[in-house]
Amino acid sequence: MDKLLCPSMMCADFSNxxxxxxxxxxxxxxIFHMDIMDGRFVPNFxxxxxxxxxxxxxTDKPLDVHLMIQxxxxxxxxxxxxxxxxxxxHPEADQQAARTLAMIQQKGKKAGIxxxxxxxxxxxxxxxFLVDYVMVMTVNPGFAGQQYLAYTDSKIEKLVGLSKIHHFKVMVDGAISPEKVAQLSKNGVTGFVLGxxxxxxxxxxxQEILTELRKY
Structure with missing residues (x-):
């Protein structure tokens, strides 16, 4: 399966x-990845x-929105x-996550946790069984430039297995280096948020960077 390369626009040049x-x-x-934070669920905006x-x-490309909000x-x-x-x-921020996911799908959109x-x-x-995407945070959310948390690898492995039953795509977000793209795509991860x-x-x-990443 082709990998999905998703720039984290929080890291883009805001002056341009x-x-x-x-x-x-x-x-x-x-996919363009858009982080929305409220300063409550995560300590940043x-x-x-x-x-x-x-x-x-x-752009006409797909946009995802990552609601890091209560x-x-x-x-x-x-x-x-x-x-x-x-x-x-984030199911951690929603008392009625199943209802919210159904609301997303009723709007004709893809639902993710x-x-x-x-x-x-x-x-x-x-x-x-309600989602199209599961995105594993491999750093604590809220800030760019953190270290990859290696203990999330076992969680990714479990979700890749479950994705074959429930047919969702496994995504990763946080300190995703070229080496991590290479390793995790071999392990069954589909999508990579790039910062x-x-x-x-x-x-x-x-163009050069993305071409190189697609080779892994």
Whole structure:
């Protein structure tokens, strides 16, 4: 299966967000990854609605929105109407995660769950038949530039196995270096959120970097 390469737009050049988006689009990315944070669920603030709207206006590629916020159900309709194609919620932040996932699908969007490093697979088993994507956070969410947490590897392995039963795609987000793309794609991971470890601020054009990553 072809891997999905998904630039984390939180790491893009905000002074040239339109140009960066156009260049990434032309370089052949698969999904634009948009982090939305509320300063409560994670101790930071992420991209705003205006940033999301700008990226959406520049590209026809799929956009995912990663809602790192309390009570994500309040924002599903908003981002669906703004043109998100995939909406991730954190079950840790939602008392009624199954209902929220159904709401995403009722809007005609793909539903995903993102799970923190400290969240076990066992706690989300009952949600797996409701989702199109499961994104494993391989760092504690909220900040770029962290170290990959090796103990998440066993969780990824379990989810790859479960994905064959429930037919969701396994994604990873956090300190994803070229070496991790190579290792994890061999282990059955489909999608990779790319930030400063593999894409932004690296030598070479986006096209060159992405071409190299697809070889792994």
């Amino acid at each position: 967000l339109k140009k960066d988006t156009q260049e990434l689009d032309q370089a052949g990315v698969d 992420g991209m705003g609605l205006q940033d999301f709207e700008l990226v959406r206006s520049v 009570e994500p159900s309040k924002y599903v309709e908003k981002f669906a109407d703004l043109g998100a194609d995939i909406i991730y919620i 993102a799970i923190n490093p400290g969240t076990s697979v066992e706690t989300i088993l009952d949600l797996l 400063t470890s593999a894409l932004f601020g690296k030598a070479g054009t986006y």
